[in-house]
Amino acid sequence: MKKKKTISIGKVFFNVPVALILIIIALLVLVPVIWMTFSAFKTEREIISWPPTFIPKTFTLENFVDVQGRINIIRYIANSVIYAGVTTALAVVVNSMAGYAYAFYEFKGKTGTFLMTLATMMVPFQVIMVPLFLVVYKMGMYDTYWGLIIPRVAVAGSIFMMRAAFTGIPKEMAEAARIDGLSEFGIFWKIMLPQVKPAVITLVILSVNGSWNDLLWPMIVTSSTEMRTLANGLALFIGQNTIEYGAAFAGALVSLLPMFVLYMFGQKYFVEGMSSGGLKG
Amino acid sequence: MEKIRKYWNRPSRSAYVFIAPSIILLILFNIIPLIMAFGLSFFDVPITMNHATFVGWDNFVEAFHDPRFINSLKVTAIFTGIEVPVQVLGALVIAAFISKNNKRNKFLRAVYFLPVICSATVIGIMWRMILHSNIGFITAALQSMGLGKINFMNTPGLTIFVISFISIWRSFGISTIIYVTAIQQVSPSLFEAAQMDGAGKILQFLHITVPSIRPTFWYIMMTRFAGALQIFDIIYVTTNGGPNYTTESTVSYIYSRAFSSNSSMGYASAMSVVLFIIIMFITVLMYRRMVKED
16 A cells, blocks of 8 residues: 555656646747737737737737738739649649559569659758759749749659558459459549548648748749749748838738648648658658 | 550550659659759859859869858757757657647647648748847746846857757657657557566656667657758748858858859859768668667
8 A cells, every 4th residue: 555655656746747848848839829820910019019918919900911012922822822732733643643553563663763763762852952953944944833843743752652552452453443444544543542542631731731831942943023932932021131020920820821720620641741751661 | 546545554554654754753853953963063153054164173172171161061060969869859758758649648749740830931930039139029038037138049159059949849749749659559568567567657768668669769860860961941031040150051051152142053062962971971870770770
């Protein structure tokens, strides 16, 4: 009996500080996000008052009007939607086709091409950004949507993920469909792709999140104001040593909101994609 | 047309149709640029980009005599030296505390993962403002606690720590979740046996959890190292290398030498190649540890 008691006292000594630390870390994550959200609705005067407030004294929407006046944020949003939307649509088709081929077909050069695909996963983007810019420039795609989108479509990690998903589907399904007279692409598109829906959703979420939040590539490959994406345009806006804090907060909130909604509904897929994607199979 | 369709519809042939788009894109936008990075590093490419002059090893010689490049390597090393150990060990400890699947832990995991959906721009605005010396909420909170007014974003020697902290803030959620998945796969009977032997939580962590998840540990080390050595976007949106170059990472410097008014693509490529070799060296080292532990 006595022994049990000492354990429970030890447990209290152990658990309370641990819970405290976990809560502090959670607050460290949440406080900046919440403060930024609140600040987007404060008046400029309240933002620059010292000491700063946490909860707005007066709610205003003027920052959201201001930001459109300072930068063409609606155009930036449209560009981000195009960039994320088209990249993702093409990425789903291209990467799942390749993943399917590596899972279902035997062909000459399979190992070679697959190893080559894997090898590209080891190449850091930052190392190839300069020549990649030159390639896109020489192809005449500089400062165009195609230049922005096409180089980001094929992703080795996504091919790898789709291959793993397709490997779990029995081959007999393809055989049966073949006997029914479906074309090879028909088998893939109509029969097989719906079987790996969770993997497709994960790919979509990873791709949308990746391109919506992408900063470096749009910065390299676009130059005109009309081509800027939201992440890129906002970064340049605050980079000018801006003192229009309200507009910056409002812009950041607008940029965060769609991903937040996506995260609320598809947290599972985010976690799955981010933690299993990459080198591990 | 029908003939072509029939020809390619044979399973053995259609495989090539299926992999062709990805292979073409990967060659064009990954493999060729990688080869070009090595090639370009031996050339002088002017800003007009219409010709290139072979200069041999000159770019590399110049790089190692360039104080700004050497400084950028130092900054990257300091950043990596703080960011990686704190994140890799911190996430492991946190993961051990929230690995059980209950309501509280699921909520905490969802919160910790939240920064992953924020773009570098959003993170930059958020942290730049909350640590701002004139409008920052945290600056004011610390001041009211008697710590004085700290200028987080503009103090040489301090700002690199702030950048490291923001970077950890951004991605510790992923590391934590990967650890949680690994810990959940450790056989519960091991923990039960240890509990019977009277081992406390800390002993269980050190003698069962840590040894069981070693491959995961090295996997996270490898990916975090590679990520940290390429740090760019967080710096770009917070300090852009300042104050006085104390937060200018190697990629930040490469970026400014490649895409600004004093653009020199050949020189930037040479520095990229040096960085690539460093990243590859460390990745291979970590990978071998990971495979050995597996």
